[in-house]
Structures are given as structure tokens and as C-alpha cells.
Amino acid sequence: MDAEIIGVGSELLLGQISNTDAQYISQKLSQLGINVFYHTVVGDNKNRLKEALEIASRRADLIFTTGGLGPTMDDLTKETIADFLGLNMFLHEESIEAIKGYFAKRGRTMSQNNNKQACFPEGAKIMPNNHGTAPGAIVENKGKVFIILPGPPGELQPMFEDYVIPYLERKSKEQITSRVLKVYGMGESVMEEKIKDLIINQSNPTIAPLAGSSELTIRITAKTARGEDPYKLIQPLEEKVRQRLGDLVYGVDDDTLESVVLRLLVESKKTIATAESCTGGLIAKRITSIPGASQAFIEGVVSYSNQSKIERLGVSEATLAKYGAVSPETAEEMVRGILETTGADLGAAVTGIAGPGGGTANKPVGLVYIGIGDKEGHFTVNSYNFLGGRKKVQEMAASMALDSIRRRLLTLET
């Protein structure tokens, strides 16, 4: 069963919002084994929407529309679908009551134009909207299925979970399951060289590398009959990839460097503290964005000024004077300082030049020193030259620091 998703709304074509509905629906459909071959976005324009519907019904069996269900005149998705299919519109009484109820709950009364939201093409199955005023609908017509959904993600997603998925599961026989391997520390083309033969010889499961901003992912996707265990197909290929890439594979699926670091810390019952200069708190922020961070994260110091490096972390004025704030010596004293002042098991320190200003010939923008230390007294400081704007340098430095923490934790564990 092939699907196409049509996003309706001029705000999408003006770039006021991104088409996250298409992303959400696509994710869900791929899990259901339904192919999505096209996304289309059109504005609030009857003729262009009609043309999009014509094109979509030529190339897909299952056509989703998102948006254009509001009470205003420029909301015309349902009317246009009815027109396209040659159907009349009818007023759905239960929906009127539901909309009235929605307003009543909020101490407001329904305005006349909300009546429009209760009108649907003949023969439509109505999907109640428990998070807004616009109900959705499913219209089966001449072998095609039109699934009409509201635009706001907060309304679309629960409706999709509660009504669309059960409807689709009854229709589809096979399922697609993906396993994503998260890779950090190598370039895309280098990685592809290492798994080239696996990519060339792929069938089922398929294997697809994808380059992100500062990390890579490899998606292994298996097509199986519903009920069959997809991991029987996925596991052997995953093993091969892991043999090629070793511990460059830091996690799977929704893992992030910070979630893996926190998991390793909690598993090994170790605590961590961070001392950040050029990353300005980004490392602490990323670790503490993970639920349960308080089990392992004691403290972060964003020692942006020299004064702070001296007073909070005990970096010696001599070191700062002789080597400067951006130096391996300062990075090491920052780690030692954060370990001593917090008593954490593990410490990480970052000092560098994020730019755009502050670079010199010997210390260019992007030069970053990352220090990792532990209670047992092992200290390492590495230097990096990250290229890109300020935010990119900060992000790459934070990711590298998190990966360095991960690697230290792996060695501590063995």
C-alpha cells in the first residue's frame, strides 16, 4: 500500500512553520510497512489543492491531508476533497455537540463558523478530536482512501494514534522495522568505505548510512510479515556493521551521546562534574536534559572568566599567565580543580576559542582543549581544531567531550 501526504496551508509555503506533520506521519507509516513515496505541500487554494489531489490519487492508494480544517473561510480541505470526488457535504450532529462541549469546558461558547468544522464529505467516517475543535475523517472512494487530519501536531498525533493506526493495521499485512546504529568519530565517506559491500549487497534488511551535523547513523530496515520477529533479520547485519566499526558505534535508535554517558555513569555507579569555558554550559545542559541526570551529575561550572577559573577551579594564575586560558595546561588544571572541589569520580573540562573573535595565528578560532580525568588520577588532554561558526564549534566540542567521557567510562568498566 503506497501513501502520499499532502500538507495544506499557506503558512507552510511562507516558511512560517516546518512540515513536522509529514515527518510524524511518515515515521508511523514506515513502522506499519506502508511506503511513502511523496510529500506535497500546497497553500490554502482550492484549484492547487485539487491538482495535488489528482496527482496524488494517480500515484498513491492512501492519501493523507493535514491542515485546512479550521473554522475560517480559507480552510477548505474537506470541501475540496468532496468536490474532487463529486460528493456532497453533510453536517455531523455528534461533532457539533463535541465542539460545543470543547468550548463549554473552556468557559466559552461556540461561534457560528465552527459549524463548518462539523461538515464532511458524504460517507466519511468521523474521527473525534479530543484536543481541539476540528474532527478528522476517513473517506474510502473508488479504491482510494483519503485520511483527513487537522494541522496542529497536538491534535493530529493523538488522533493518529487513537484512530488512524488501528484503521491501517487492519489493512496492512507486512511490517517494517528499523534499527538505527549511532556512530560518532568518523567521516561519512570513510564509514561508507568500511561497509560498502554491505550496502551493495543489501536486499532485506536494507542498510542506509545518513550523515547528521556532527554524527552519523546507519539504519538497518527489515520487512517482515506481521507477527514475524524482524530482529532475526536485523541482528546478523547489525553484528557485521559493529565488527567493522567497533566502538565508533556508541548507541542505537534514540540513544544520544549524553543519554549513553548518563547510562554508563549510572550503571557503573559513578558521578561526574564538568568545567566548561568555551562550551558555556552546553555539556552540562546536554547531560541534564536526560531524565535521572541527578543520579550521576553533581555539578557543572561554567568558568568563563579567568577569575572564575582561578577561584572556582584553582587554576593557577601562573599557568594562565604563562600558557593562557586556552592551553592544555589550563584544561588539565580545570579537570583537576573540578574533581577536587566536587569529589566527583569523573571530570571533564573544555577550554577553547569558539569565535567569531579571539582567534590568533597560533590559537585560531576552533582550537579546543578537552581534558578528562578521574579519581584514580588518570588525566588526558586532547586538542582539536573544529571548523565552523560559533555554535557549530561549541556543539562539536561538547559532542567530542561527551564521547571522550564515554570512552573513559568504557575503559573504567573493563
Place this chain on the structure above:
Amino acid sequence: MDAEIIGVGSELLLGQISNTDAQYISQKLSQLGINVFYHTVVGDNKNRLKEALEIASRRADLIFTTGGLGPTMDDLTKETIADFLGLNMFLHEESIEAIKGYFAKRGRTMSQNNNKQACFPEGAKIMPNNHGTAPGAIVENKGKVFIILPGPPGELQPMFEDYVIPYLERKSKEQITSRVLKVYGMGESVMEEKIKDLIINQSNPTIAPLAGSSELTIRITAKTARGEDPYKLIQPLEEKVRQRLGDLVYGVDDDTLESVVLRLLVESKKTIATAESCTGGLIAKRITSIPGASQAFIEGVVSYSNQSKIERLGVSEATLAKYGAVSPETAEEMVRGILETTGADLGAAVTGIAGPGGGTANKPVGLVYIGIGDKEGHFTVNSYNFLGGRKKVQEMAASMALDSIRRRLLTLET
């Protein structure tokens, strides 16, 4: 001139990423007065991409493609466009050198696959990629223009600014200019009430409110002939809006709460330090993400543990025992502590329950205390109940803290 944007990449159809490139390009084109009537997304599939190109060339003069310029085998945008237009591919020597240089800078050597990235359809104007390996291209053919761009936003956006906009400006006669007012601290419907009449009576300039995750924007857009000063049209309407909303308007265009806070700090020659618990460094990270933060930001302490609150900030054990870490008393002692230990002019402290765990009946998830203090000895602590998941609560708390700092700075200035 009508445009269509074709996003190429199976990762879009699988929902792995959202089509933010289409959003970015649409924003820029609307500012240039170029209509975008359709977005299309296709996978890494030659035939379907070709079909999308056929449909797009029927309904648009200006066709953008994003993605599919990588070194891997499934990257086939340029090849498919050449095929569609009946053009041969040629190897662009300068691009080979540029790609070699890109790798050299990073101490890596170019892999054979990357040669592919230097091949283009005959007659293409090449756009260098200063942030990645894939150059872009502009192909003019039979009255249509194909603008071929890389997928990663970090590569696409600078290329668009540096090469595409100058190219398009030469083509379009009228210009659309927008002024965005950034609003923080009120609900969308409340704001719309205040400017309802302006919205109803809009013509040129137009006025459009838009609700973001934790802030609102109002976009004032004027259509003028090239060379004419658009702000003659924009300013009077902007003044009216500002009269209605007062200091809820915190900035314009690319301003963010953090950039405005930093600007106010630098202008008033004041320094700041932060003490964060539940926001975990997010406030420090947001301030230090702005170039020049070192002029005003002295230090941030992420005092996640009680121990850290006591040792770094001098919060009294008695206070923690009596009122708990999440209390106005602790918030105030955190501000006093960060001010005393850093000597900063201004201090901000946040303590709360970000969730998902840790909530109780009297202290539910989302309860956050924000303390602001200054050297002159003015301390205020406010409490908030933010709704949403962990990240949302952290983001809303950080934004509220930044806005509180902004408001304090405004009072200090007067």
C-alpha cells in the same frame, strides 16, 4: 516568478528528519517576492525524482532541489536533473581542488567517492560550498531555472545567502521586506485581541501574528518596488503595535531573549553570573551562544546537587532542610551566593522540578522558582508552574529567567 521546492532524500520520507530546508527557502523567497506554490519531497529514486521534476517544470519557473549531493551511491540529484534535461555531466576541476582542500584542512584525505561531488550537468554555474564537500549549482535551461542545493542546513543556508539570493535579486523586480517583532510574556489570543483591528484592516504592509513554542512573533511585511524604502511603510504600523504591547516586545528580527540580554548588559557595562539547578546550564549555554558573551558573562554554576548548592553558593543546610531545594528561600540564597562569590553586578538563579520524576502534591513537576538579584541589593523571587515534558519545562524556565533578567536590566537603566 513562481517557485517549487523539491526535497530529495528517503530520510525525509521515512520521517527521520523534517523538511526544514523547504521552510528556510520559503521564508527567503517570500522576502524576495517570489511565490512558492508547492513543496514536494521524493526519495533517493531516479524515476520518482524525474517525475517530480516533470511536474514541477510544468507549474514553476524556478525549481529548487535540496539534498542528494553526497558522495554515496544513493545520491543522484544532479545525475537525474542532467538526464531529465538531456545534458551530459562534466567534472569541475576547481571543485575537486576545493573538496581536497576541505579534507586537508581537517587532516583527512579525500576518498574516491568524493569525485562524484565535483560532477555537474553541462552549463551549470557552480556554487562553492564553504561548509561542506558538496558544491551547489544553478542550471538555466529552456526558460526554467534549476537551483541545486546540498541538504544539510549548515551548508545550504550560507550557500543560499552568498550565491542564490544575489542571483535571484537580479531576477525579481519587486521586493518584500519583513520586520518581525519578538514578543514574550503573553498568550496568543490575548495578543491578537490587542491588535485585532490592525489585522482586520491590513493591506500593505500586512501583519501576521505567529505563535511559537514559548514566544510569539508578529511579522509586518511590506511589498515595494526595488530601491524604494520599505520601512516608510513598516514603521508606522510597527509603532502602533509597540504602543499596544509595550515592553512585551523584547526585540526584532533575529533578536533572541539571550542576545537582547547580552546587548543590554554590554550597553550598561554590567556583568552577570548564573546559578542553575533544574535548567542544568541551559541559561548559561544560551547566553554564551551569543558572540561577545565574555564581555558580560562571568560565570555559571550548575549546582545540581545540594552539596554543590551549599559549597559553591553558600546555601545554608538549614534552608535546604527546612524548605527544600525547590523553594523561594533556596532560590534567593542561590542568587545571593552567586553574586557574593563572583562579584557580578547581576545574578539569576533557578531551582525547580523539571520532571518526569520528583514531583509531589505540593511541589508538582513544572514548579520553578526564579530569583533575580543585583549588587544594589534588590532581590526578587517568583514562582511558576510550567506545563510540558522535561525539556519543555527547562526551556520555558530558561526563557522566563532570561526575560526576568531583561526586565531587571530595563529598570536598572532608567
